Amino acid sequence: MKLRRDVFQAIADPxxxxxxxxxxxxxxxxxxxxxNFDYSRQTISKHIQILTECEIVEQEQKGREIYYQLNPEGMxxxxxxxxxxxxxxxxxxxxxxxxxxxQKPK
Amino acid sequence: MEQKTKVHAEEGKQELSISRVFEIPxxxxxxxxxxxxLIEQFMGNTVLKLENKAHGSYLFEKKDELGNxxxxxxxxxxSIIPNQQIIRTFEMENTSFPxxxxxxxxxxxxxxxxxxxxxxxxxxxTDRDNQLKLPFExxxxxxxxxxxxxxxxxxx
Numbered sequence: 001m002k003l004r005r006d007v008f009q010a011i012a013d014p015x016x017x018x019x020x021x022x023x024x025x026x027x028x029x030x031x032x033x034x035x036n037f038d039y040s041r042q043t044i045s046k047h048i049q050i051l052t053e054c055e056i057v058e059q060e061q062k063g064r065e066i067y068y069q070l071n072p073e074g075m076x077x078x079x080x081x082x083x084x085x086x087x088x089x090x091x092x093x094x095x096x097x098x099x100x101x102x103q104k105p106k
Numbered sequence: 107m108e109q110k111t112k113v114h115a116e117e118g119k120q121e122l123s124i125s126r127v128f129e130i131p132x133x134x135x136x137x138x139x140x141x142x143x144l145i146e147q148f149m150g151n152t153v154l155k156l157e158n159k160a161h162g163s164y165l166f167e168k169k170d171e172l173g174n175x176x177x178x179x180x181x182x183x184x185s186i187i188p189n190q191q192i193i194r195t196f197e198m199e200n201t202s203f204p205x206x207x208x209x210x211x212x213x214x215x216x217x218x219x220x221x222x223x224x225x226x227x228x229x230x231x232t233d234r235d236n237q238l239k240l241p242f243e244x245x246x247x248x249x250x251x252x253x254x255x256x257x258x259x260x261x262x
Contacts, residue, residue, distance in 0.1 A: 012116050082115065082238065085238050086111055089111050090109070090111035093110070095147075096148040097130060100137070100144070101130060103137070
């Protein structure tokens with residue numbers, strides 16, 4: 001398993017996580033994204049640029065407007081990386097839960 | 107569907123958070139972490155030593171069928187508050203992983219619902235990432251075998 005530091009970097013920032021959540025609902029223009037934040041348009045553009053470079057977000061030209069949307073492949077890489085670790089603990093906790101449900105009260 | 111077990115690792119930080127909601131009372135959740143025979147069943151390790159007190163220590167081991175030691179971990183218990191909190195260190199022996207500091211918090215949500223929150227602080231961000239990168243398939247296989255074993259025993 002290869003460490004995708006770049007993908008981690010993309011999701012580390014709270015503003016970028018908010019953008020990801022917004023784009024999960026629908027594709028948006030950069031203007032529409034920026035309207036949701038108090039930051040300058042440049043700051044938001046920078047965040048979008050990082051998300052694009054990490055291939056979490058992709059752009060699509062629709063007429064005169066550029067729309068940003070989530071790249072399902074990029075999102076999958078984040079899940080793939082941490083998933084085996086999460087599953088390991090999930091299995092362990094499932095076992096704990098099943099075991100303790102069998103315990104007689106002391 | 108929302109996942110029961112959540113893992114959170116933030117870039118630029120040398121820590122890791124794991125949380126899980128259980129459909130059991132908080133006192134049972136705490137017992138699972140403080141009684142040797144229960145730890146052995148859900149972790150799949152042998153408990154060689156477990157002192158549930160401040161300045162106490164613990165030692166876990168896992169051997170294969172031929173008696174070769176596969177895994178050995180130890181740590182010191184810094185503080186323990188029944189049904190609320192355990193603060194301890196954790197170190198895997200014979201590995202390049204430095205010791206880590208673990209904060210386990212046990213919280214009651216309802217009479218038979220509780221939550222475990224584990225925060226682990228590593229020596230460095232790289233050490234944390236290395237831990238995350240460990241080939242867990244092996245551990246997963248062992249966990250599956252162990253789970254099957256425990257279920258078989260329960261249904262006997």
